Structures are given as structure tokens and as C-alpha cells.
């Protein structure tokens with residue numbers, strides 16, 4: 001039987017990168033998988049605290065995270081929705097995995113470097129002695145491996161930026177199984193067609209929650225007006241017509257890719273470039289904004305409804321039920337792991 005697991009950090013309202021790269025895929029998997037497939041989607045709050053967070057804001061963002069999962073169409077009867085910290089086995093398995101995980105492998109990962117704005121060749125020993133690099137940020141991929149392996153996930157739908165971490169999860173399985181016998185299951189990565197959605201302001205960077213310029217991303221709760229404003233100020237180039245040419249026109253090509261992801265007829269960016277070839281950039285941006293806001297409008301409305309239901313009580317209720325099921329799922333694996341290790 002298949003088990004699908006994925007997570008999103010409660011570090012703010014998700015943007016189109018999170019939505020197209022991961023969240024939309026979660027809903028599609030819910031719709032396409034057989035009832036024998038288990039689906040678990042987590043708000044990974046323990047990952048969020050690898051970067052300093054305001055505790056009150058974190059609490060708010062966690063609730064908004066569950067509201068997001070409901071608003072995009074996940075059904076709590078079908079998909080298990082929960083906070084990572086509600087299931088202590090994630091942390092327990094992390095510890096056990098960390099005893100067979102390689103420091104050398106972790107030191108080559110790029111995320112801790114990018115979060116600290118360090119160069120690609122930064123060394124963990126040097127950075128930790130400057131006390132910049134915290135142990136939790138460095139060992140983040142081990143916790144992520146535990147999230148996946150503790151539920152015996154067979155498939156993990158993520159954006160391309162997470163491929164490296166998934167590869168590391170498979171490495172953790174190999175190391176553990178080598179030491180203790182074949183107990184853990186190796187997960188496969190599922191990449192959505194929108195592997196990497198780019199920033200509206202700097203098309204060479206991925207769209208990201210933490211970038212300082214809010215105009216660089218469209219949030220799934222943005223109103224039509226906000227979406228139009230962000231597109232109006234989106235970076236383009238000096239050619240006032242539309243064509244798909246990722247090498248020479250990365251910004252306009254990024255907009256065509258976005259349009260293609262939301263196109264009801266499923267046309268490719270190349271085709272849409274030809275369809276809109278005679279438009280000026282202003283008129284083209286208006287079409288992109290309309291298409292995105294038509295898609296997000298029902299999601300935004302449902303998001304607000306869900307957040308308001310019982311003043312947040314509904315969201316809390318969904319999470320409590322999900323957490324109970326997730327604990328049962330994780331405890332079954334932990335019994336096997338503890339036995340194998342001799343704990």
C-alpha cells in the first residue's frame with residue numbers, strides 16, 4: 001500500500017511557489033489515489049524554529065497552515081492533517097537516525113548555507129565556531145527524514161528545492177537498515193510540473209516566503225487587487241511584446257509559465273507566448289493577474305471562512321483528530337525501530 005507524506009513550514013501564508021510546487025499536488029494525490037493509500041500532510045512547526053520565530057506569530061501561522069490545507073481542498077476525513085510537534089515520535093526517530101547519519105553528507109547540503117547567506121563552500125565547523133550555525137539548522141534534514149520514515153511513506157510530493165533532502169532521507173534508510181536490518185522504507189520523490197516557481201522581482205531566484213520584498217510573491221490569500229498590483233510592478237524587460245524565451249527573457253517567460261500552470265486548456269508556455277505575441281506587456285500582465293485571481297478567489301474565501309469558524313475552534317478540532325491518527329501511524333513504526341535497535 002502507498003503512503004504519501006509531505007509538509008509545509010508555518011512561516012507565513014503560502015505563495016504560488018508552495019502552491020504549485022507542492023500543495024496543489026497534495027490535493028491531486030488525494031483525488032487520484034485509492035482509498036488504500038494513506039495520506040499525511042503536516043504543518044512542520046519544529047522545522048520553522050530552526051530560524052528565530054516570534055512565539056505568538058508562530059502559533060497564528062500554524063493555525064493558518066491548517067486553514068490553508070482545508071481551503072485548497074484537502075478533506076480531513078481522507079487526509080491526516082497535523083502539527084509535527086503533536087507527534088513526539090518524529091523527534092524520537094530523528095535522534096535514532098542521527099546516530100547513523102553522516103556529518104560529511106550534511107555539511108554538503110545547501111539549505112543551511114542559503115538560510116545563513118553563506119557561500120556554497122562554507123564549512124560547518126568554521127561557521128559553528130562563529131556561533132552562526134545552530135545544530136538544529138544543520139541537522140534539519142535528519143528531522144525531515146524522520147518525518148517521512150516514521151510514517152513509512154512511499155511517496156513524497158515536494159518542490160525541486162527539496163530533492164536534495166529527499167536523497168538524504170534515502171541515505172538515512174540505507175544507513176539504518178545496514179546497521180539494524182531492513183526495517184525502514186525508502187521514499188520516492190514526486191515532483192510537480194511546477195518544480196520551481198520564480199520570484200516576480202528577481203526571476204533568477206525562487207519565489208520564497210522569507211524574501212524581504214513582498215511584491216516578489218503572490219500569496220494564496222491575496223485579493224484580486226493585490227494580485228493586479230504585484231503583477232503591475234513585476235519585473236519585465238524593455239521589449240514591449242510577449243514571447244517565450246527563458247534564456248533571454250527570463251521575467252516574461254516566468255509569467256508565461258505561471259499562466260500555463262493555471263491555463264484551463266493546459267497550453268504550454270510556448271503556445272501561450274504565441275497566442276499573446278501581439279499584446280503589450282501591460283495588457284499581458286492583466287491577463288496573467290485575472291487568470292491567477294480567478295483561480296485563487298474561492299481558495300481565499302474558504303480560507304477566511306475556515307479561520308473564522310468557531311473563532312479557530314474548527315481548525316483546532318481538525319488538527320486534534322489528525323494528530324491522534326498520525327500518532328498511531330508513527331507509534332507503529334517506532335515499535336519496530338525500538339525493537340530493532342534494542343531500546
Ligand code: AQP
Nearest residue numbers: 008009017018021022158159196197206207208209210
Ligand atoms: N518557488 C518554489 N517553487 C516550487 N516549489 C516551492 N516550494 C517552496 N518554494 C517553491 C515547495 O513548497 C513546499 C513547502 O515549502 P516550505 O514552506 O516547507 O519551505 P521552503 O521550501 O523553505 O519555502 P519558502 O517559501 O522558500 O520558505 P523560506 O523562504 O522560508 O525558505 C516544499 O515542498 C517546497 O519544495
